[in-house]
Amino acid sequence: MLLKTKGIFAFILFLVTISSFGQALYKETTKINDSVDYYLEIALFNKEDKNSFNKAIIYTEKAILFAKANDLEPKLADCYLILGGIYYDLQKPEKAIEHFIRSINIYTKENPNPNLALSYYNLGKCYLEQDKQELSEIYFKKAASIYQEFEFYDAIELINVQKGIIQKNKGNFLEAEAIFKKAINNISNQDALADTKVEAFFQLGEIQFLNNNFSAAIEHYNDALKLNEQSIYNIALEKKILKKLSRAHNKNSDFKKSNEYLERYVKISDSISQFYSKYLSENTFEKVEFDKQLETIENLDKEKKNQQKTLRFSKLISILSIALISILSLLSLSLYKNNKIRITTNKLLKDKNRELTKEKEKVEKASKARAEFLATVSHELRTPLNAINGITYLLLQEKPKKSQLNYLNSLEFSGKYLLNFINDILEINRLESDKVVVEKISFNLNELIENIKVSFNEFIVTNNISYVQNIDKSIDYNIIGDPTKLSQILINLINNAIKFSKNGEVIFSVKQQKAEDNLVTLDFEIKDTGIGIPSEKQKDIFESFSQGSVEINRTYGGTGLGLSIVKKLLSVLKSDIELTSEEGKGTQFNFSLIFEKGNNLPKVETEVTNSDSVFVGKSILLVEDNKINQMITKKMVEKKGMTCEIIDNGEDAIEHLKSNSYDLVLMDVHLPGINGTEATTEIRKFNSEITIIALTAISLNENREMLLSFGMNDVVTKPFIPENFYDTMAKYLTKA
Known part of the structure; x- marks a missing residue:
């Protein structure tokens, strides 16, 4: 559990940021600094007052661009520090760590200052949240030494409480207890750090709870609750304390007290504010409707008075006035009913939209959890796999016995297969993250295709494939596009064609469809005479982990990710793929891509060196x-x-x-x-x-x-x- 920093650090950051401006700078530079401060002020306002993290990030990034454009390194460090804090509040510690490190790298070029200490402190919090306690201790110590130098003793007390939490998590209860008691003695009840004192009482209760001393735990929890109610009244802290009090009384067999605190906890958790806002909005609407009706009645009274006046002059005018009033009344009634229907319909639409939004958030959370799980598993597999592949390579280089060679070759194959599988998982994860950038690089298409063919030569011979390439000779110039993604697409498609067409034929063709001005459209076709794809499987073949059948997987191997990667890469390149296949007769894939024309560059002969x-x-x-x-x-x-x-x-x-x-x-x-x-x-x-x-x-x-x-x-x-x-x-x- 982390102690949240509040006013003291924001105040320190504000003082240091403001004091750094106007010193050793010209008037023009001061105006630039003010512009950076302006963006940061808007960012902090959106984060703190409006809880709009999107806008906070946008304005902080604007400040970063401005600082970079004007070579304001100290300001750039402040921007990275604030952006790291925003990502920390968004519970994205990895992104926060990245930006805190960037701020530290700039701050360390200058003399130590409180902002460097704040960066170290925040980095320590991130690592503590990731349960990397040794790293967090290192950075807390660095922060403490700088605050000691500047005599910011309140800030040091915050760090001490964090160190106490680390010791508690390590099981060093006596050392942690001493730290918390010291913090309680050093902070007064009316101090700006009163919430730190509340946290210290709470942590003392946690230590007693872990030691099964529930009576002592209850006493400390009550001290925390009392101080919170008297000085700061932090609702989040109160909920946390009430929940633990309920559990402690339950463990102490005082079920009545446990139930009382639980009821208080539930009562606070109820969305009272939402209820009242809804209540007020509905009553406001009823008031508006009542005012409309009152206005209509007043109009009718006026019409009646006019009618009484007109009766003196003409019967005919009276009849017409009555008819007019009747018509107006019917129209008013009709408008009123239509308005009621519209309101009911709008309410239904809002409810449905709310339900759809919740479902969308659930799907997004599930997708994010899946992506993070796959990325974590893939990452954790890489370290032991490095040992397996490395040792296998070294053993194969040491001329093993003939009886051992088959085992080592099998181990090498399995290691490469697992590595390709992990890379495919990471590639799918990356493509689904919407962070893929399309490059524009000039490259020779013929050289790229020839390099791909060379990489498949051994596989072609092993499978006894008749491999044919038909490249349009009119493409005698370089093209500008993304050669990496094109290579990935072609390698996956050609690999599948060779794998599923043993003793057969694979034909790879590239034709120029059209050339207009500076753009050229190329058609790519990969055709084989292999096993083909059943018609009922063709609609699902581009899904992740999808293959024709279990038997195909057992016979030919593979992960079922290749075609999914191809589909997603072509989508990134604003294209799609067409499939034509007949079971037992082969498969054909077609797609088109648009490139820019490049220059006719001479082919560079690479010097072969030993x-x-x-x-x-x-x-x-x-x-x-x-x-x-x-x-x-x-x-x-x-x-x-x-x-x-x-x-x-x-x-x-x-x-x-x-x-x-x-x-x-x-x-x-x-x-x-x-x-x-x-x-x-x-x-x-x-x-x-x-x-x-x-x-x-x-x-x-x-x-x-x-x-x-x-x-x-x-x-x-x-x-x-x-x-x-x-x-x-x-x-x-x-x-x-």
Whole structure:
């Protein structure tokens, strides 16, 4: 349970932000700072007063763009700090951590200030919420040291209570109890930190509750409840205390008291405000309707008076007046009834919309939970899979016995299969997150298609496939589009065609449909003579984890994700795919894509070099805390004739590189204490030349840009494919 910061930190941030403006800046710069402050003020207003987090994020990002455009680094740090706080309130700790780290990286370039302490404190809260208590302690200590330097003793007391919660969670009850009692003695009942004192009483009760000393727990809970009612009256705190009081009395067999506190808890939880707002809105409507009716009656009275006057002059006018009044009355009645019907209909529509909104939120939550679960499982599988694939590769390189070779080949196949499965899950997850960006890169279509064919050569021979490529010769120019996504689509479709057409034929065709001005439309066709797809399965074949049948899965393998990825990628590229298939006769896939025309660039002949000679004699520093990963990576490095030094934490790596030089650094991202990104930022302060390659088990597509922004040269994901690992290293060692 985390203690929520309130006025003291907002006040500190406000004072420091305001005091930083106007010092050592020209008048023009002051106007720019005021513009950044203006955006941040609007963002904080929307978050605190209107609970509009969307607008808060929009205005904070506007402030970030403004600060970047005008090279205002201190202001940029303030923006990242506020944006991190918004994401923390939205219960997105990962996003919050990212922005707090960005603010810390900028603040640490200057002299220590309270905003740096606030960033450290918030980072500690995020890690505590993720149950990473050791990390949270590190950052709380950093924050406390800065607040001690600035003599912000109230802020230190908040941090002490957080440390007490950490000790309680670790089971160090005596140490935690001492911290909470000290906080209670140091904070007065009328202090701005009175809610901190309430929390300290509550945590003392929690310790007694965990020790099954329910009478003592009740006493502390009552102290918290009494102080809350006398000084701050925080409804959220009161609900929390009442709930625990009910449980403590229940455990103490005082069921009457338990029921009383439970009733108080339920009473507070009832949506009284909603009831009264609804009541007032309905009565307001009735009042409006009554006023309308009253106005109608007054009009009728006026008409009657006019009628009495007109009776003196003419009978005919009197009859016409009566008729007119009757007509007006009927119209009024008709309007009234229509209005009632409209109100009833609107109410029904609002109720239905409310129900649909709730259902939509449920579906979105379920989808988000599924995505987070798949991402977490895939991430957790990568570390042990890196060990499996790495050790298998090393054993195969050591000339195993013939009797062992089959086992190792099977293990290598299973590891690659599992890695492809994990990558497919992450790709589906990424495509469904609506965060996919379509690139515009100039590339040679013929070279891309030829590279894909080369990658399938062994698979084609193994399945005895007659593979034919028909590429329109009129496409004699480069095209501009997204080659990565096009490759993914073609690889999935061609792979399926080869897999399901053993001893058959696969024909891949590309034709130019039309060329207008600077745009060209290309038709792609992949046709095979394989097993085909039953008609009843064709409508579901593009769904995730869908295959023709259980027998097909057992015979040919696969995850059933390839066609789903193809469908989603084409949707991102504003296109669709057509399927024509007959069981036992084969399958044909067709799709069209629009590209921009590029220049006719000459083909560059790549120089083939002896890759092993690039590695020999090079020195590598490996920063990695996992012992198995240390062993595997070091073996793979030394296999190519390089030397490898291992350091298991970021702090020592920074100090070591100040007095030692290497040709390349392999930096694990997730390290104890200072992580890989922070370590890289520190190294770049004194060494901007050395090559640093990130090693990470997270999804490359989602995090590559973020990692590169901290000063890393490249990224290799775990479990890494040996060829890709060596190619990435060779790219930089060649330049060294």
